[in-house]
Each structure stands twice: as C-alpha cells, then as structure tokens.
Amino acid sequence: MHGPTVVSWLVAALAMGAAGLCLLRLRGAGCAGPERRHPDRESDTAEAVMALGMAGMVALPGPLWGWLFAALAGALLLALVGLLGPGPRAHRLHHGVGALAMAYMALAMPGGSGGPHGSGGHYAAAAVPGLPLVTGALLLYFGAYSLWAGSRLLSTPAGPLPAAGGDGLGRACRVAMGIGMFAMLLTM
Template sequence: MHGPALVNWLLALLTATAGAYCLTRLRHASCGTAAGGARPAHPPLSRESDAAEALMGLGMAAMAVTGATVPAAVWAFLFGLPTALFLLAALHAPAGRAHRLHHAVGALAMTYTALAMSAAPGGHHHAAALGAPLLTGTLLLYFGGYSLWAGSRLLRTPAGTLVLGTTGLPRACRLTMGIGMFAMLLTL
C-alpha cells in the first residue's frame, strides 16, 4: 500500500486479528456451535459469512504488507472468484441476499484495489493510474456508510460490553474490516 509503513503494519495487524477471529468462529461453527457456544440462527449463512470475513481480513492484511509484490492475477483470482460466487448465491437464494451482496461488494473492492496497485507506476496506489475515481468514490461511500452502520450496531450490544463470545465481538470484527477496506480505498 502507499503510505507510511507504520500505518500499513497497523492495518495489517488489525485486519489479520479480525480474520483470525473469523477463522476461529468458522472452526467452532463446524462443530455445530458459534464461538460463544450458541447455535447460529442460519448455520449455512453463518459459516459462509465467517469464511468470507476470514478471507477478507487475512487478505487485507496480506495486501497491506505485500502490496504490489504479489502479482495482480493472484489477487484477482483470490477475490474475483468469491465475488462471482456471492453474486450467484445472492441471485439464487433470497435468504441472506443482502448479506451475500455485501460480501460480493467487499470481494469486488479487494479485486479492484489489487488491480489498481498493479496498474499504478511503481506499484503505488493512485486512482488516476487505473482511471476509475468514480468507482473508488462509490466504494468509499459504501464502506464509510457500512462502517458507520456497523459502529452504531456495536453500540447497541447488551450493556455496552464486548465480551468474547457475545454478539459484540463479531460486530467489532465487521466494523474493523469495514474501516480497513475504507482505509485501503483511501490510498488509491
């Protein structure tokens, strides 16, 4: 990413932690329970969400650290395939449609960011290098709005506490990833 190395590493640490937590939730969900021991309301959608959020968190961390050193084709495949799968799933299954569309937008934003990194001279992010400032602005508005919405939901946790296994921690991870994506898009 283009920016101070400390910011890149802090973003990587934050998103890697969120991604690792989602992997933990995915592992616990395969045992039939969520990380807090409660059964999720929609088990397949919950597992799908945990997998997507783990991919996004760990992918953002890797992209923040490695930048343009990884070929764009690798990033495009890694995030382009989930984009297509989430779009197809949203078209064919009405349950969780908005949730799947959100994950499709996230994977699309990651693909776009990776392609912008590789298209920029010297591997730096610049919207003009890709020629899509409108897309960058639209994604910034989406993830900025999503982060505000996720943050407001986080404030409504029971008793305002964030205890491992409650609904607060997964919401905090979603907020982290929304802010992380917003920060990555700001560097374009």
C-alpha cells in the same frame, strides 16, 4: 498499499485481528454440533477469507490477489442470486461488493511495488479515467457501512467480552473489516 509503511502494517494487523475474530466465531459455531448450526457460519467464513486476503494483499501486493478476489466475488454473487443455495442475501451482497473492491484495489496497483516491503508504490487509478469515481463510491459505501456497523456494535448490551458465538464479536469483526477497507481505499 500507497502511504506510510506504518499505515500498511496497521491495516494488515487490523485485518489479521478481524480474521482471528471470525475464525474464533467459526470455531465456537463448530462446537455447537451439526444439529445447532450457527446461522452466520457462511458470513463468518467469507469475512475470515476476506480479512486474510486483505492482510496478504497489504503485505505482498500483486495482481494475483485481484484475480483471487474476482473469483470470490463471482462465487458470492452466484450465491446471491440463489444458484448456490439459500442463505443471507444481504451478507452475500455486502461480501460480493467487498470482494469486488478488493479485486479493484489489487488490479489497480502495480505488481509488487507497494506494501510495507516496497517503496510505497503508487496506484494507477489517476491514470485511468473513471477510476476515481469508483474509488469515491467505494469510500462512501465502506465509510457509511463502518458507521452503521459501529452504531450497531454500540447498541450491543454491555458486559464482559462476548462469547465466540456472541453477536457483539461478529459486529466487531464487521466494523474492523469496514474500517480496513476504508483505509485501503483512502490510500489509493
């Protein structure tokens, strides 16, 4: 990631925290038994994979992440059109856009020169015409998504920390991921 090292580590920590929340929800959903399947299990799995990949991409940048996220985006978009079974179309679309954005960021940065271990490498976005428009569109999308998801989180009933299957925990994970994506795009 381009920018101060502390920002890179904060984004990596945010992504790991979001992955932990998603895995906690998955664990809670798995305890419910097969007869009471958690409706957001696919979404939580995609968010956990994306969050772990985001943390890995920040800590160890390189083009391999781009190809892995491109494959994930392809699978999510195939699932979106119904080729991989029924499921939540809006979540699949959002996760597909997120995976494409991660592939775009991983492939736009030079391999291994950035991140918290590097010298703060620079993205190649300015050298290729049209890429600043893609970055701007993704910034708008994830900025608006973070605000929308955050407003939904604020509307969750107040009380103690939500249970592992609680809706507030899933919303918190989505807000954290949206903010992390926004921060990574902002540094391009």
